[in-house]
Amino acid sequence: MVAVNMGTLYYVLDHVYGALLHRTRISPPFFSRGWGGTKLELLEKMINQLFPEIEGQNWPPALVQPVWKTVWESKTACLREGVFQTPCDEVLLNALPPESHTARVAFLSPKSCQPQRMACVVHLAGTGDHSFERRLRLGGPLLKENIATMVLESPFYGRRRPLQQHGAKLLCVSDLLLLGRATIEEARSLLHWLDYEAGFGKMGVCGLSMGGVHAAMVGSLHPTPIATFPFLSPHSAVVAFCEGVLKHATAWEALREDLAMQKVALTIEEVRERMRDVLSLTDVTRFPIPKNPNAVIYVAATDDGYIPRHSVLELQKAWPGSEVRWVSGGHVSSFLLHNGEFRRAIVDGLNRLQWKEPHS
Template sequence: MGVSRLDVFYRRLLLSKLFIGGWGKPEDLKRIFEFRKYIGDRERCGSLVPEDYPVHINKTEEHTGYQIHEGFFISPLEHLVPGILPPEAVKARFQFIVPKKWQKNRPVCIHLAGTGDHFFWRRRTLMARPMVKEAGMASLLLESPYYGYRKPKDQLRSSLKNVSDLLVMGGALILESTVLLRWLEREGYWPLGMTGISMGGYMASLAVTNWPKPIPLIPCLSWSTASSVFTTGVLSKAVNWKELEKQYAINSVYEEEIIKLLEYCGVDSLKMAPEFAKNDDSLSPSGDVRVSVGQSTRAGGEAEAELVDQVLSSGTSGGGLGYLPRSPGANNPLQGTKTESTKCSRPSLHRESISFMKGVMDECTHMANFSDRPYTIHSTDSA
């Protein structure tokens, strides 16, 4: 299947490369794959986030017909897999746009961010405000890890530095969505739903796979896995394949250890990927009390900083949530390198790298690797 003209046009707009840092630390990949087995099971994942997980509101703005509440909480992923998130992403931020008068019930839709959607302005302007005005529905906008205030200092715009960053983002959003859905239930909001566009729609689909109750889901322009967009789709040309191939070639841990952790997910990714590469000419080598809305347990940003510092300074963050230990060393993704320099120039290296990419992506992003598919009332995709 050829590449669409829209894809070609979009690729020309990409000014920076994805995954310039490579695959990420091998030890981090191992921890992510192990943790995926937990969040991929609805019953096991449900026990990872306490029912009364603390959520804080620290600012409220009054507008004509609605209020905007700004809040935050510590991402559960920091408790469960310590150190896997960059320090900037540990604190999950959100905006809650609430109508002053409800038409019927107290419905809320959680909007997850699409690719390149930093901060809240786009979703607030194009989605949340019209929904308040036209349907009397509240919207909760969650900021994704690696975006906006949660973007690492060494990351350029929306270009994730490592492949592992995308996998961490997905795991964090699954848990953070669970926190918010439970908080909204405690506060008496109903019915609840989730939506998102592009990556946001896909992440919303992942999030509701682990919600134990029926929930409306509207994923727009999304798909069942993230692997295709990076191996054969719109972002494949933006991937820094040269660095990925180099690391895959000289570090034996990828094909000798990590590849063995990849599990079957409906389609054998490792066997399918070489066919994609062969058929696609475009891939050429190259203190914490829960507060109600409108209230705050502490004043100002000092309390937020104190809470984040407290979590980051503790090894397992306490609270009985400790799960996977912080990765020992492994700061250099090229640690344990192969001695044969000729490995970097073998003819099959590019196809092997694409195959490995598809396997890694499908392991942590393919819907078949998660619980039963969510109840969907409407879905649009770009296929």
Template sequence: MVAVNLGAAHYWLDHLYGAIMHRMRLAPPFFSGGWGGPKLELLEQMSRQLIAQGLAQVSLQHWPPPAINPVWRTVWESRRARLQEGVFTTPCEEMLKQVLPIESQTARVRLLSPRNVPAHETSCVVHLAGTGDHGFDRRLRLGGPLLEKNIATMVLESPYYGKRRPPLQRGARLLCVSDLLLLGRTTIEEARSLLYWLEAAQGYKKLGICGLSMGGVHAAMVGSLHRTPVAILPFLTPHSAAVAFCEGILQYGTAWEVLMRDELLSGSMTREQVVERMRTVLSLTDVTQFPPPKNPNSVIFVAATVILLSILVYFLPFVFVMCCVSSLIHL
């Protein structure tokens, strides 16, 4: 009973904090540029077509994913490990590239791997970014302990984040709703190509993909579309972005008034109607519409009640390593 009460207190404190941050305008809101006009219409149409055709069937028809050829440089190396950074052109189809910001069309990735151990004797986990996770450092720190287990870590910088961020965007606050769909679609395509590159070009026998929050949603999607079983580790992940923006704390940081006035909508709409429209759009990011994983035994979902979340943060590196090793064992 105490845990339930404390959990409720944390829940309401989170929402109170979000409301205060938004009302005091301490940070710019999400989607201050509106829905995205024709870009959103294009992305909705493409996404609904893929879902109607069946994502499992589409992924088989388009296998292997588009080839990439990263250009690498060594950031540092020691006796035990090496950190490399690679760049490559995003493998998204041309129609998506035309609406993707030029800054986001060049992907950046870092690979932390053990030295003097051939790839076929090691495993590699691709770590995708959560909301607001610019650059590489946070996720690379989690990759350090994996080196002890001969597990490499590949970290992809998301489009719209870090050096891939458009100049008018402040921080992680995407300008348009269409940007969120583009971010997800591009991340999925890049991660699929990276997994295939690690497998086909580098010779890794065991692969995994993971992410926190938004990164976990993308990881679950990518893992489900890979032709062979991979370890999948979504951490503290909702089933879609609709949960975060329509029910969670991000609802307080969303420019609902701008979205209500956007010319994409015909006529005036109430706040409730706009929220429902947002829920419909973001339902396209629902991971439950994707095929089930090839090997459910190699999938670990890490979830927490609100009261346990603050405790889990302190033990995240330990939990992360334990889950990675456990899921890779089942491949």
């Protein structure tokens, strides 16, 4: 009985937090400027073309060369920050806001041994994570396990945020797809850099919430085995914006009016169906099974108000051999209280990989 009551409390906490964060008028809701017009049509086409590209093994990606500066250094570890031009192709680059063209990354690495006997995990941003600090705190204790942390600042976030955008509230639906596609390209290029330039012996990719969706996509597309860690993540953005708490943070009326301007008169429910159709492009179950699904570990919350249980299980079913670990709590409480479980999953997933041979 106590467990049930605590579960209800965690679930209610997610909704209370969501109401305070998303239903106030401090900032506009998500997609207050509509669908994104021709950009949305372009992105739908580009994402649908991802899969033939993958079948043709569009690899390697553009090799980025970050320009590094040392932030601090001790006898055992070093923190550097780097910048590089996004490796997105010209069409995608032109769709991105100018502020997002330059990517930023933080790189926390131990000095205890050579890279070929170390692992590195690329950490991708969840909704509202504009800085490096949160993910560096997650990765910092892993230094003692000889695991480095690379943190990517997402397009539309941090210093890459468009001037017109307030906080994490993306202005158009097309921005969400742009953010995802650019993040995938940048993460793939960083993994390529870690492999061929830095020479790390094992690699992984992780993220919380939205970052976990992107991590799953990157892990799916990588041509060799890497560890993949979607934490507190759905199988698709449909779940977050059409089923979970974020449906209350979405400008449904603005989206309806935007369609009406295109001479398409729809009800709010029909607008939501249109959203489900667009965001189905983010369904990770459509992506290929990773090369080593045993090194895929999800950490999910038992009473998550943002991510329902069925969404986690759909991705596990689509990727046989992957593992789900459940923690007690909701989305917000698990994010705050279960960093130890996230770190344990990272260590265990990397241990399921073989050390790769150095490139000649």
